[in-house]
Amino acid sequence: MGEIRLMKGNEALAEAAIRAGCDAYFGYPITPQSEVLEYLASQTPEKLNGMVILQSESEPAAINMVYGAAGCGKKVMISSSSPGISLMQEGISYLAGAELPCLIVNVMRGGPGLGTIQPSQADYFQAVKGGGHGDYKLIVLAPDSVQEMCDFVPLSFDLAFKYRNPVMILSDGMIGQMMEKVILFDPIPRSEKLAEWATTGKTKNRPKNVITSIHLHPWEMEEFNIHLQKKYEKVKENEVRYEEIETQDADYLLIAFGSAARICHKVVKLGREKGIKIGLIRPITLFPFPEKVISEYSKSVKEFLVVELNAGQMVEDVKLSVEGRKPVHFYGRMGGMIPSPEEILKLIEEKLKWL
Amino acid sequence: MVMKTEEISLNKESELKETVVYKKSSLLTEKPLSYCPGCGHGIATKILMEVIEEMDIQSEVIGVCPVGCSVFQYEFVDIDMQQAAHGRATAVATAIKRCLPDKYVFTYQGDGDLAAIGTAETIHACNRGENILIVFINNGIYGMTGGQMAPTTIPGMKSSTSPYGRDVKETGNNLNITEIVAQLPGTYYVTRHSVNNPANIRKAKKAIRKGFENQILKKGTSFVEIVSNCPSGWKMSPIDSFKWLEQNMFKYYPLGDLKIDGILINSKK
Numbered sequence: 001m002g003e004i005r006l007m008k009g010n011e012a013l014a015e016a017a018i019r020a021g022c023d024a025y026f027g028y029p030i031t032p033q034s035e036v037l038e039y040l041a042s043q044t045p046e047k048l049n050g051m052v053i054l055q056s057e058s059e060p061a062a063i064n065m066v067y068g069a070a071g072c073g074k075k076v077m078i079s080s081s082s083p084g085i086s087l088m089q090e091g092i093s094y095l096a097g098a099e100l101p102c103l104i105v106n107v108m109r110g111g112p113g114l115g116t117i118q119p120s121q122a123d124y125f126q127a128v129k130g131g132g133h134g135d136y137k138l139i140v141l142a143p144d145s146v147q148e149m150c151d152f153v154p155l156s157f158d159l160a161f162k163y164r165n166p167v168m169i170l171s172d173g174m175i176g177q178m179m180e181k182v183i184l185f186d187p188i189p190r191s192e193k194l195a196e197w198a199t200t201g202k203t204k205n206r207p208k209n210v211i212t213s214i215h216l217h218p219w220e221m222e223e224f225n226i227h228l229q230k231k232y233e234k235v236k237e238n239e240v241r242y243e244e245i246e247t248q249d250a251d252y253l254l255i256a257f258g259s260a261a262r263i264c265h266k267v268v269k270l271g272r273e274k275g276i277k278i279g280l281i282r283p284i285t286l287f288p289f290p291e292k293v294i295s296e297y298s299k300s301v302k303e304f305l306v307v308e309l310n311a312g313q314m315v316e317d318v319k320l321s322v323e324g325r326k327p328v329h330f331y332g333r334m335g336g337m338i339p340s341p342e343e344i345l346k347l348i349e350e351k352l353k354w355l
Numbered sequence: 356m357v358m359k360t361e362e363i364s365l366n367k368e369s370e371l372k373e374t375v376v377y378k379k380s381s382l383l384t385e386k387p388l389s390y391c392p393g394c395g396h397g398i399a400t401k402i403l404m405e406v407i408e409e410m411d412i413q414s415e416v417i418g419v420c421p422v423g424c425s426v427f428q429y430e431f432v433d434i435d436m437q438q439a440a441h442g443r444a445t446a447v448a449t450a451i452k453r454c455l456p457d458k459y460v461f462t463y464q465g466d467g468d469l470a471a472i473g474t475a476e477t478i479h480a481c482n483r484g485e486n487i488l489i490v491f492i493n494n495g496i497y498g499m500t501g502g503q504m505a506p507t508t509i510p511g512m513k514s515s516t517s518p519y520g521r522d523v524k525e526t527g528n529n530l531n532i533t534e535i536v537a538q539l540p541g542t543y544y545v546t547r548h549s550v551n552n553p554a555n556i557r558k559a560k561k562a563i564r565k566g567f568e569n570q571i572l573k574k575g576t577s578f579v580e581i582v583s584n585c586p587s588g589w590k591m592s593p594i595d596s597f598k599w600l601e602q603n604m605f606k607y608y609p610l611g612d613l614k615i616d617g618i619l620i621n622s623k624k
Contacts, residue, residue: 024454052453056446057479064443064476068419068450071437076450094440199435199451201414201458210429212438 002183009149009176010035012184013079013105013169016153018045021190022103023074024052026065028084031117032173033107036079049190059084063091063104070100071211073198075157079105081173082123083114085131092166093132096228097213101160103153104138105169107176110336118336119173119259124313127170128286135225137232139167139239140286142257146180154188161195163235170286172309174259174338232288241284242293246272250279252348253297255318256307257283259338264307266341271348278348286314294321303351304328307344309337380404382413382433389427391498393593395583396424398550399492402560403463404432410567416459417451419444421473423465424498442473445480448487459570461488466507467497470532474506477532484541484575488566491533491578494585495604502588506530509607514588529607533580537613543575545614549582551597555610574617582608 007015014036017025027037037055045051052069056062062078069076080088085106095102106127110120127140139159141152149171156167194200202208215221243261246268247253256264261282271278281297283290298304303326306315315330322328331347333339382404390396407416413434420428422441429436439447444462452460469477469491480487496514497503504514504521509529511520521529537545544566548559559581566577582604584596591599612620 024450026450052450054449054453057475060443061446061476061479064440064446065450067439067443068437068447069454071447072417072451072454074454090440091443098438199417199437200455201416202433202435203414208429208433209435210438211436212429214426214438 002185004181004183006179007146007182008035008179009143009146009171010107011039012146012150012182013153014039014043015184016150017077018043018048018051019185019187020154020157021075021188022051022077022153022157023190024054024069024076026054026056026062026069026076026078028056028059028062028080030081030084032109032119032176033079033081033105035176036105059087060091063088063095066102066104067091067095067098067100067211070095070102071098071199073194073200077103077105077153079107081107081109082111082120085123085126089126089132092138093134093136094213095166096132096136096138097134098211099164100166100211101157101164102166103156103160103169104166105171108170108172110334116336117173119309119338120334120336121172121258121260121309122311122313122334123170124286124308124310127168128289128317136228137165137235137287139163139165139235139288140170141167141241142170142284142286143175144258144261144282145175146178146182149175150182150184154185159239163231165231165235170258172259173336236288239285240288240290240292242290243282243284244293245280245282247279247281247297249277250297251277251302252279253301253304254278254280254307255283255294255304255314256280257286257314260307260309263339263341263344267344267348270341270345276348276352283314289317289321291317291321294318295323298322298325301326305348306330307339308332310334380408382408384431384433386430388431390424391587393584393586393596394424395494395550395581396492398556399490399559399581399583400428400431400463402550402556403461403490403563406560406564406567407434410564412459412567415457416461417455419448419451419460419462421462421464421468422499423468425463425465425468425492426499428463442468442471443476444468444473445476445485445487445489449480449483449485452485452487456486459488459567461490461566463490464492465498466491466493466495467505470506470530474532477536478539481536481576481578482539482541484543486570486573486575488563488570488577488579490563490566491580492583493580493608494583494588495529496585496588498585498588502585502590506532509603512603531608533578533608533613536576536578537619541575542578542614543572543617544569544577546578546612547580547582547608547610549600549605549610551584551600580608582610
């Protein structure tokens with residue numbers, strides 16, 4: 001079975017990439033995710049299985065290297081943190097427009113601007129609502145542990161190739177930097193067969209392959225957009241993932257992802273000890289968002305509290321799912337500040353007194 | 356019976372050999388070129404495909420065409436291609452070559468793409484010595500967007516954003532990026548050509564072929580600049596544009612080899 005190790009989230013992600021048969025990694029140093037590139041460089045997987053690892057001259061160069069490698073049908077990963085991910089947005093739009101599978105990892109830090117190197121979840125909008133130009137979606141996974149930093153790598157590659165779409169792991173400085181026990185999966189043998197659409201050199205037995213996102217005629221551009229939207233609908237139908245904790249009899253429902261969900265997990269425990277009927281829904285996929293389950297619970301619970309490490313971003317999607325049926329409250333800390341479980345529980349207890 | 360058919364086919368072949376004086380490369384598609392009449396892009400694309408056909412490497416080639424007049428090259432050629440974002444062709448090509456090291460990889464870029472927005476990608480790909488061929492079309496102007504000033508626009512040259520001629524005090528100097536990349540240890544072959552007359556077209560074609568052949572050696576980047584015209588952007592007839600090119604562009608962009616087999620050619624000046 002799997003090997004057990006004590007690792008940082010960033011290291012577990014890098015090790016998982018090697019084990020998942022990732023063909024190429026491109027990156028540029030930025031705190032708090034530089035361990036990904038450092039770990040990969042230290043493991044010399046190029047000698048082990050020919051994996052390409054390259055430190056690029058910039059984030060725009062790195063994301064375009066992802067484009068080139070993904071266009072050859074390869075399993076490609078890139079990682080960065082918030083300011084670096086901003087620099088990649090043009091390339092991410094091109095990847096979505098050319099329908100290229102790849103894995104993009106954002107180990108978020110506080111912003112805007114150069115911001116801080118402390119953890120944050122302020123890139124939710126950027127990850128889930130687009131980021132770059134045009135109507136496109138990424139499949140977004142939000143890990144809340146080092147174990148999930150590891151396990152979401154092969155899952156991301158599967159989803160990316162299943163839908164020919166970029167996948168983002170939306171992590172943060174806390175998950176990336178902390179050390180935990182992780183059970184590593186056994187290495188997955190690399191498939192030598194490349195997709196039929198990949199640019200590998202035009203042979204006599206197939207038409208030429210072209211990787212592009214340009215459609216100059218508006219009717220063609222619209223047709224392509226309709227195709228993309230249909231694909232995203234399929235993703236919404238099939239790929240929603242979430243975790244429920246003590247939800248069945250809950251009067252009060254917390255909604256949180258990633259690091260904030262970890263803290264809220266503890267809030268549920270402390271609240272239950274005090275006899276408060278409280279539960280947690282942790283969206284694992286941020287796109288597709290678990291709107292149906294939240295909508296269902298809006299019929300039975302009394303109130304919602306959304307907790308995020310930002311000024312209130314996912315709360316908009318929760319409100320869209322609740323459709324005004326019940327009050328949706330928000331509590332957020334910003335700029336790298338992390339709320340304690342007691343802080344959140346106190347807020348809930350104060351709210352309860354008002355009722 | 357067998358003898359007879361062979362004789363017939365031989366006769367047919369010899370008839371063809373007598374009548375065919377010029378044949379379009381089989382790697383050029385039936386799609387009419389979107390380039391303006393008289394533009395050097397058409398010639399450059401043609402000789403590029405002729406080289407690939409003559410080397411018989413169609414199944415081994417992947418091209419990268421970024422934003423600019425080159426963006427639709429994939430429509431005119433019968434090879435696998437990736438269309439890249441503005442300026443990023445050499446980053447895209449770097450990854451293709453590293454993932455498929457035994458394939459031939461080329462980029463086909465204009466001056467705005469390669470020497471303005473893509474300067475960092477160009478310099479670093481060359482400095483890493485990526486085993487790719489960079490074909491650089493320098494016509495001193497942004498053609499696709501309607502003739503704006505480019506990094507390669509020469510002093511005094513008119514464009515839609517320098518309508519009174521480029522004033523270097525205001526807008527800076529023209530950038531000789533080919534001279535810069537020649538200095539980098541990663542480049543193996545750096546040369547400047549033109550497609551203004553048949554003799555130069557033949558030389559440019561030879562240079563492109565060398566750029567592909569160098570990839571077998573895995574010794575570094577091949578960089579072929581082609582000084583070209585832009586009749587529409589320059590607002591000249593094709594003939595006048597080539598005359599203007601010879602009289603003005605060559606002063607700033609002298610033709611010839613800058614680096615062969617990794618060794619710098621000393622400047623004659």
